[in-house]
Amino acid sequence: MxxxxxxxxxxxxxxxxxxxxxxxxxxxxxxxxxxxxxxxxxxxxxxxxxxxxxxxxxxxxxxxxxxxxxxxxxxxxxxxxxxxxxxxxxxxxxxxxxxxxxxxxxxxxxxxxxxxxxxxxxxxxxxxxxxxxxxxxxxxxxxxxxxxxxxxxxxxxxxxxxxxxxxxxxxxxxxxxxxxxxxxxxxxxxxxxxxxxxxxxTIFTGQKNHEDAAIKAVQEYMENNLSEKISMKELAAAFNIDRRNFDRRFKKATMNTPAEYLQRIKIEAAKKSLETTRKNINEVMYDIGYNDVKAFRLLFKKITGLSPLDYRNRYNKDAELS
The missing domain is CATH 3.40.50.880 (Class I glutamine amidotransferase (GATase) domain)
Incomplete structure (x- = not known):
């Protein structure tokens, strides 16, 4: 035994x-x-x-x-x-x-x-x-x-x-x-x-347990402007951060690159919308600044393991199927 x-x-x-x-x-x-x-x-x-x-x-x-x-x-x-x-x-x-x-x-x-x-x-x-x-x-x-x-x-x-x-x-x-x-x-x-x-x-809450005030400000800007097309080059310039150091500082603070972080908060917003509203998949996609359905579906499944429709069907009992 x-x-x-x-x-x-x-x-x-x-x-x-x-x-x-x-x-x-x-x-x-x-x-x-x-x-x-x-x-x-x-x-x-x-x-x-x-x-x-x-x-x-x-x-x-x-x-x-x-x-x-x-x-x-x-x-x-x-x-x-x-x-x-x-x-x-x-x-x-x-x-x-x-x-x-x-x-x-x-x-x-x-x-x-x-x-x-x-x-x-x-x-x-x-x-x-x-x-x-x-x-x-x-x-x-x-x-x-x-x-x-x-x-x-x-x-x-x-x-x-x-x-x-x-x-x-x-x-x-x-x-x-x-x-x-x-x-x-x-x-x-x-x-x-x-x-x-x-x-x-998984619920992505954003990693803000760090001391880099400028990066926190960037994170908050991203979270408040989900529907906008955000250029990382322009974002770095807007917050007076050298472009070469921007990615390094951002990843050190959040453990994500700026692009990864933006994707995660956008998909988290999409998840909440799918859980709580009757919006169709395209409406949810547009709300977070995407207009390519295929790209959105691929990214959503990569991060959540489910398609947007499967996710909504699992977590929103009142949503109409589309």
Whole structure:
């Protein structure tokens, strides 16, 4: 029998991802026959969560030298830096086990712990789209792919945010048990096996957590003039920024080139319009300054993973089909 270790980082775990992982693998064992001995592993005898509302008592401590063939790292709460500082023993244990041949999987923002361990170096990874800006700031050398629901490289797995973690759990059930068991668990827990992208769920809010006042002013100008055709050369000149330095400063501040940023805010505005109005696709397109239907559809699908019509049909129940 293999050993599954579900980590419980001290004080800053997400209870739901621990419970969901435990329940799905327990159900897989019941349906298929035991593949894993499932243990909750921590460096503390009791972990208090959600301001004292819940506590978790692990099965084994690191001092018990638990075995692990597969390690699951749950989502972390919003205090990522504190979590990493308080959990060096867990990070060291995960690193050692991975070097010894264990596979490791992070759920949602659990990717921060994997990144801190150095295990994601040279690999693609995913995490919750809302945590992407912080993740890139902390680990700029890593290749973050927030559009992906699942990444799988060299025995290391990551997933997108929140309940998309369930898709990774089923992916691991299929790998370690079989397809039939994964389908049974998907049906039992009512999980959509077909989801392959986090993009339709992403909300682009614009990266303004920086100190470059001129670039913030440029961002605000873009956001207030979505229907206009904006020349980056003229924009740089208008804000007295040397054209050569404009792209560099903009990307340093926002992690996007000016052109990428403009595309993202335009598509975000289009998404909101598709969600809340009865405008047809062409009207939405014109409102954000596009007049080439093919180009608009291609860009919309590249960013969201859906066509404009599919997006509207998914998120606007009152919209008339067109």
């Amino acid at each position: 293999k050993n599954l270790a579900i980590l419980i980082p001290e004080n800053h775990s997400n209870l739901s991802s621990v419970i969901l992982a435990y329940e799905v693998f327990t159900k897989a064992n019941e349906y298929h026959g035991e593949v894993f001995s499932i243990k909750l592993v921590s460096n503390s005898r009791k972990t208090v969560l959600h301001k004292g509302l819940f506590t978790i008592h692990p099965d084994v401590l690191l001092t018990d030298k638990p075995k692990a063939d597969l390690i699951l790292i749950p989502a972390l709460d919003e205090h990522v830096n504190k979590t990493l500082k308080h959990n060096n023993p867990l990070i060291e244990w995960v690193t050692a086990k991975y070097k010894q041949g264990a596979e490791v999987a992070s759920l949602c923002t659990g990717a921060f712990l994997l990144a801190a361990a150095g295990i994601l170096n040279g690999k693609q990874c995913s995490t919750h789209w809302q945590a992407a800006e912080v993740f890139r700031a902390m680990f700029p050398e890593l290749e973050l792919k927030t559009e992906k629901i699942i990444t799988d490289e060299q025995g290391v797995y990551t997933t997108g945010g929140a309940l998309s973690s369930m898709n990774l759990i089923l992916y691991l059930v299929e790998k370690y048990y079989n397809r039939q068991t994964a389908i049974f668990c998907a049906k039992f827990f009512e999980i959509d096996l077909s989801r392959s992208s986090q993009s339709p769920f």
